[in-house]
Amino acid sequence: MESSAPARIARRSLLKTGAALAGALTLGGPALAQEAAPAAADAPVPSLKGKTIAISVAGTDHFFDLKAYQAQIETVKELGGTPIGLDGGRNDKAIVSQLQTLLTQKPDAVIQTLGTLTVVDPWLKKLRQADIPVFSVDLPSTNVINTATSDNFSLGAQLALQLVSDIGGKGNIVVFNGFAGVPVCEIRYNQLRHVLKYYPEVKIVQPELRDVIPNTVQDAYAQITALLSKYPEKGSISAIWSAWDIPQLGATQALIAAGRTEILTYGVDGTPEVLALVKDPKAPAGAVAAQQPSLIGRTAVLNVARYLNGDTSLPSQTFLPAIVANKKNAADVQKQLGQV
Amino acid sequence: MSLESSFESSLAASQALHLPRAGRQAPPPEAAASAPGLSRGALAGLLRFAGLLALLAVVAFFAVRVPSFLTPGNIGLILSQSAVLGILGLGLTLVLITGGSDVIRGGIDLSLAGTLGLAAAVFATLNQAGYGDAACVAATLATGLAVGALNALSVTWLRILPLLATLAVMNICAGLELVLTENTTVPAAAPLIDALNLAGPFDLPVIGLVLVAAWLVLAVTLRFTPVGLRAYAVGGHPEAARAAGIALNRYVAGSYIVAGLLGGVAGILSVAFLNAATSGSADMLLPVIATAFLGRMFSRRLVPSVTGTLLAAVFLGALANGFQLLHVSSYWVNGIEGALILAVVGVTSGLAQRGARP
Structure with missing residues (x-):
């Protein structure tokens, strides 16, 4: 498989970087301890021959979703299984209908990638009740056997600390919080609040902004442009935070267009365009927590394969390393992720 | 022939005589039926059932390829x-x-998807605010009625x-929905939602039965009361x-108001289906x-x-259900659906035109 070799190298180098960061963070300890699970990926992986695996994804319109989805489909095929590709197209009704139909279809396992928990979870539960093993990517739930995900607690805290450190521990920050129902976004947001509790001079501008899907970039651009005219004085806003990096992309472009590059932006995922902006010394993108969606997707399928071959020792979450790319290390991160 | 269908025939015939409509590409099938010749009669007969035959063919195809397609459980899923x-x-x-079939000037309600979104938002927001099912249902249906009344007044x-x-009203609905939900997913949990998700008689989910019930009420009203005619x-x-x-x-106003009410009902069903009011109803x-x-295409005329x-x-x-059961990627399903719709419509209207040719 062409993507596995670079992915493995990237993981090792990220582990090293992660180890360096871990010293600075109490949260880094438990996060890295979980590395034992993906490390087992190097062991021979059982086959999925004759197995049908449903790959359900909330949508594939963004870098993370698309990479995670493609890696799952590829890995199922590589292991000799048959993938059922179910792209919800960001339409909850389609996602629920597809999950419902799986009750009739009875695949050997289901992997749900992202989605609003309150919408998706009742149907994951029904699938489990029908004795269909359910796994997930980036969707922690009591109804899944295992979630392959970045450690969003750790990366959320790291990103928040990077933000606080970059703005000198004080200032007003603008927050996009449109997807509180998506657990990984909620975790990252809560980590931001948690960190800010200890930096009382950093204030979140009220009301918080709502990021949207679709037209995320255009919408964030418009919202930030409007906000900048409300806060015209330099220094009135110090940073912009979003739980993923597509709003960050729109916000950064709006800052450049308005000449307000003193404001820094922060987000999560490591979409190539955003990582490039973080690397660009002139662009006001402060940092992005870069995830490894392909590796996350692949790991989810490997976990399914192990489970279907009798391995019942899977942890409830398999954490894959993520790293905060900032102005200093963005070029290195780009290389590690194969984005150069 | 029932009163309603005989009236439809005379209407169709009179349209052909006096009122060629922009939206009506095919002359009415009655022209074919009245023309001499066995083959044309056969064509007309086939035409009447072309849509239905296509539906049956697709169902048969899925049933042969996927045995579980026709199980009661799966039929219930499709219905819901x-x-x-x-x-x-x-x-x-x-x-x-009531509005007629003219594409530009005829009846159309573009606000229905917006009504769905707004109604769902009303239900979920009130549910989150702690109101009981009765209040939520009343407010949701009243919302639907209000939207319908606004359409009726405007038209x-x-x-x-x-x-x-209805385009303008659609935007009003979308705006109000955003005000209520702030573009987020509003979860909802209530005894009514659980009840709607249960399996009712014949193992069919209650949500699906609501659809059947709504159809039954409307079909009976339109067929057996003067209102329909x-x-x-x-x-x-x-x-x-x-x-x-x-x-x-x-009658025109009444149709918009009932449509709005049905938009309200759809909003409740949607909240039950998704356990939440979510954005994206415009889709x-x-x-x-x-x-x-x-x-x-499924009606004889x-x-x-x-x-x-x-x-x-x-x-x-x-279609969506069957293709998924056949392990066809969802990427293909949209395209296949479009092609099948085009085929059904094409065959039906093609038959209509050929049947009408003297």
Whole structure:
């Protein structure tokens, strides 16, 4: 498989970087301890021959979703299984209908990638009740056997600390919080609040902004442009935070267009365009927590394969390393992720 | 032949004589039926059932390829997955019946998907605020009725083209929905939601049964009461209806109001289906229109009919369900659906044109 070799190298180098960061963070300890699970990926992986695996994804319109989805489909095929590709197209009704139909279809396992928990979870539960093993990517739930995900607690805290450190521990920050129902976004947001509790001079501008899907970039651009005219004085806003990096992309472009590059932006995922902006010394993108969606997707399928071959020792979450790319290390991160 | 269908025939014939309509590409099948020749008679016969035959062919195909397709459990799933779309389609069908089939000036309700979104938002927001099921249902249905009444006023009193009036109301609904939900997913949990998600009689989910019940009420009303006959008259041949002393505006307004009410019902079903009010109801607009127009292909005279719309909604639901059961990637399903719809519509209207040729 062409993507596995670079992915493995990237993981090792990220582990090293992660180890360096871990010293600075109490949260880094438990996060890295979980590395034992993906490390087992190097062991021979059982086959999925004759197995049908449903790959359900909330949508594939963004870098993370698309990479995670493609890696799952590829890995199922590589292991000799048959993938059922179910792209919800960001339409909850389609996602629920597809999950419902799986009750009739009875695949050997289901992997749900992202989605609003309150919408998706009742149907994951029904699938489990029908004795269909359910796994997930980036969707922690009591109804899944295992979630392959970045450690969003750790990366959320790291990103928040990077933000606080970059703005000198004080200032007003603008927050996009449109997807509180998506657990990984909620975790990252809560980590931001948690960190800010200890930096009382950093204030979140009220009301918080709502990021949207679709037209995320255009919408964030418009919202930030409007906000900048409300806060015209330099220094009135110090940073912009979003739980993923597509709003960050729109916000950064709006800052450049308005000449307000003193404001820094922060987000999560490591979409190539955003990582490039973080690397660009002139662009006001402060940092992005870069995830490894392909590796996350692949790991989810490997976990399914192990489970279907009798391995019942899977942890409830398999954490894959993520790293905060900032102005200093963005070029290195780009290389590690194969984005150069 | 029932009273309703004989009236439809005379309407169709009179349209062919006096009122060639922009939206009506095919001359009415009655022209074929009245023409001499066995083959043409056979064609006309085939035409009457072309839509139905296509539906049966698709069902048979899936049933042969995937044995589980026709199990009661799966039929229940298809029904419940088609419920929201089907209910909205029924609403639009009423508007098409009284408004006539002219694409530009005829009846259309573009606000139905917006009504769905707003109604769902009202239900979920009140549910989160701690109100009981009765209050939530009352407020949601009242919202639907209010939207319907606004459409009715705009079309009959202000005399705005339905296409434009309902487009404006659609935007009002979308705006109000955003005000309520702030563009987030509003979760909802209530005894009513649990009840709607349960399996009812014949192992069919209650959500699906609501669709069947709504169809039954409308079908009976349109077929066995004077209201149905008059409604078709108002849309098909307004001058004749007016001459017969029918209050046209009352029927047109009534169709928009009932459509709005059905939008409210769809909102409740949608919250039950998703356990939340979510954004993205605007995505339903084109499927609703497709359902109501595809439904005409299931009626013998290519007129909007509630039975045709029900079949069309179930047909679309069966396609998505069947292709997934065949392990066809969802990427292919949209395209295949479009091609099949084009084929059904193409065959039906092609037959109509050939059948009508002297």
